[in-house]
Amino acid sequence: MNTHVAPGLELRVTPRVLSIAGTDPTGGAGIQADLKSIAANGGYGMAVVTALVAQNTCGVRAVHTPPVEFLRQQLDAVSEDVTIDAVKIGMLADVAVIREVRSWLEANRPPLVVLDPVMVATSGDRLLEPSAEQALRNLVPLVDLVTPNLPELAVLLGEPPAENWSEAVEQARRLSAATGVTVLVKGGHLTGESCPDALVNSHGLLADTVVEFALPRVETSNTHGTGCSLSSAMATVQARTGDWADSLAQVKAWLHDALVHADDLEVGAGNGPIHHFHRLFAGKAPVGQEFSRSLWQDIEPTRTAIFDLPFIEALGDGTLDEAEFSYYLAQDALYLNTYSRVLARASALAPTESAQLFWANSARVCLEVESDLHRTWLGADTAPRKLGPVTKGYLDHLLAASVQGSYAVLVAAILPCYWLYADVGDRLHARFLARGDGSVHPYAAWLETYADEGFAAATRQAIAFTDEAAGNASAQERAAMRTAFAQSSRCELDFFDAPRLHAGASS
Ligand SMILES: Nc1ncnc2c1ncn2[C@@H]1O[C@H](COP(=O)(O)OP(=O)(O)O)[C@@H](O)[C@H]1O
Numbered sequence: 001m002n003t004h005v006a007p008g009l010e011l012r013v014t015p016r017v018l019s020i021a022g023t024d025p026t027g028g029a030g031i032q033a034d035l036k037s038i039a040a041n042g043g044y045g046m047a048v049v050t051a052l053v054a055q056n057t058c059g060v061r062a063v064h065t066p067p068v069e070f071l072r073q074q075l076d077a078v079s080e081d082v083t084i085d086a087v088k089i090g091m092l093a094d095v096a097v098i099r100e101v102r103s104w105l106e107a108n109r110p111p112l113v114v115l116d117p118v119m120v121a122t123s124g125d126r127l128l129e130p131s132a133e134q135a136l137r138n139l140v141p142l143v144d145l146v147t148p149n150l151p152e153l154a155v156l157l158g159e160p161p162a163e164n165w166s167e168a169v170e171q172a173r174r175l176s177a178a179t180g181v182t183v184l185v186k187g188g189h190l191t192g193e194s195c196p197d198a199l200v201n202s203h204g205l206l207a208d209t210v211v212e213f214a215l216p217r218v219e220t221s222n223t224h225g226t227g228c229s230l231s232s233a234m235a236t237v238q239a240r241t242g243d244w245a246d247s248l249a250q251v252k253a254w255l256h257d258a259l260v261h262a263d264d265l266e267v268g269a270g271n272g273p274i275h276h277f278h279r280l281f282a283g284k285a286p287v288g289q290e291f292s293r294s295l296w297q298d299i300e301p302t303r304t305a306i307f308d309l310p311f312i313e314a315l316g317d318g319t320l321d322e323a324e325f326s327y328y329l330a331q332d333a334l335y336l337n338t339y340s341r342v343l344a345r346a347s348a349l350a351p352t353e354s355a356q357l358f359w360a361n362s363a364r365v366c367l368e369v370e371s372d373l374h375r376t377w378l379g380a381d382t383a384p385r386k387l388g389p390v391t392k393g394y395l396d397h398l399l400a401a402s403v404q405g406s407y408a409v410l411v412a413a414i415l416p417c418y419w420l421y422a423d424v425g426d427r428l429h430a431r432f433l434a435r436g437d438g439s440v441h442p443y444a445a446w447l448e449t450y451a452d453e454g455f456a457a458a459t460r461q462a463i464a465f466t467d468e469a470a471g472n473a474s475a476q477e478r479a480a481m482r483t484a485f486a487q488s489s490r491c492e493l494d495f496f497d498a499p500r501l502h503a504g505a506s507s
């Protein structure tokens with residue numbers, strides 16, 4: 001699953017994450033927000049203060065920057081004692097602070113560094129001296145991820161700010177190309193119903209140059225500290241998963257719900273903070289990926305059996321019998337129609353707005369894929385198709401999960417269809433590309449559908465929502481999730497083997 005783990009990065013369940021940033025006495029931004037965000041995302045937070053900021057939700061009143069010798073003493077006190085798994089850097093105030101942090105980074109080389117290039121607060125007050133902009137630009141190539149908002153992205157490039165999302169992504173491409181660093185470009189400063197973020201790396205570090213995640217924009221003025229919270233959450237989750245895209249899928253869902261619950265806090269008269277601990281306050285555990293990882297391990301024999309199937313072998317090398325492929329697609333179309341209803345049921349049961357939207361959108365996409373199957377592959381084949389015995393068995397299992405009322409068990413039953421297809425599509429597509437002989441592959445278009453980055457992103461989100469559901473479930477419910485996941489996985493195996501057994505019998 002973690003295809004992009006940086007060399008030397010040792011993944012940890014509870015990463016030790018250091019924030020190097022300025023303060024916010026109202027607790028919404030800066031180092032206070034970072035510590036909450038790190039804890040809410042399952043890390044152990046530590047803090048070195050760069051500057052003391054007299055600010056509140058309405059604005060910044062004064063900034064006091066202690067001597068850099070004291071900054072170095074703080075940094076050394078932490079790093080000489082504690083193993084640091086990840087660092088998040090926020091407000092750096094001036095050139096002297098940047099120089100000191102740079103020198104400490106060069107001497108200590110933490111395995112993972114995320115830089116939020118803080119320049120201006122929401123209130124419009126400056127948090128970085130203009131004379132320090134070049135020094136901050138020069139720091140970017142030293143980090144692993146930089147998370148600028150749109151005005152900061154423009155300053156880093158020396159260009160006017162992007163006015164729309166596609167310009168923002170183009171700017172992120174240029175910054176990544178120039179620095180070699182992965183850029184997390186954020187759409188918070190734009191308007192519109194959707195609030196997109198994208199990971200951009202022009203040097204092949206991600207599955208695709210641009211990996212985008214969008215969730216609905218939350219209507220609230222309480223967005224103080226979103227950038228701080230996002231960057232420290234990314235440092236934390238990345239130190240656990242080792243995969244930027246997985247990390248953003250998890251963090252974005254968490255942040256969305258933290259914004260949804262922001263108004264509950266009633267802090268301050270201006271732009272108030274987000275609700276970092278909305279999960280904890282609702283009696284939920286922080287999110288990790290241990291549960292989904294253990295599910296994936298449980299089905300290791302099933303996964304091996306799938307790749308040993310003659311159907312998968314022949315699909316991969318393009319020698320699959322046409323009748324078998326056609327049977328498979330027709331059954332897939334029948335399957336998707338009901339699967340879409342099952343996804344809609346998950347949306348109806350979902351405990352959060354972000355999960356509700358995700359499953360509802362998945363139900364819609366599923367119907368689009370079904371009609372695309374008819375248009376692209378089955379168009380000429382108008383023969384009425386009967387639900388095959390394997391398809392029926394699989395759908396009966398999913399429908400049973402959808403009527404018994406547990407959201408957690410239902411999403412566990414749903415997940416293998418995403419995860420195993422993404423895995424099969426990915427591997428077969430890679431095998432196809434590795435042939436490199438330019439030969440025509442009759443099923444290339446099908447392989448592309450499932451090796452598609454959009455599908456991979458949806459799979460990561462489905463995994464993140466399953467982990468979230470597991471975090472809220474009782475031990476008994478988690479055991480039922482495990483059983484449901486394993487059974488759906490066996491159904492997937494049988495589904496791939498069904499054409500061999502049943503294609504001849506159907507008309
Ligand atoms: N109203 C909103 N609804 C949903 N997500 C938001 C909203 N405002 C900001 N975000 C998210 O918060 C994060 C920080 O974004 P942004 O506001 O662009 O940066 P900054 O806080 O550094 O100015 C991003 O993940 C962005 O998508």
Ligand SMILES: Cc1ncc(COP(=O)(O)OP(=O)(O)O)c(N)n1
Binds near residue numbers: 226
């Ligand atoms: C000490 C400190 N650091 C950073 C910020 C800016 O925080 P950010 O997350 O960008 O949120 P907004 O303030 O822009 O909402 C800050 N205010 N103070």
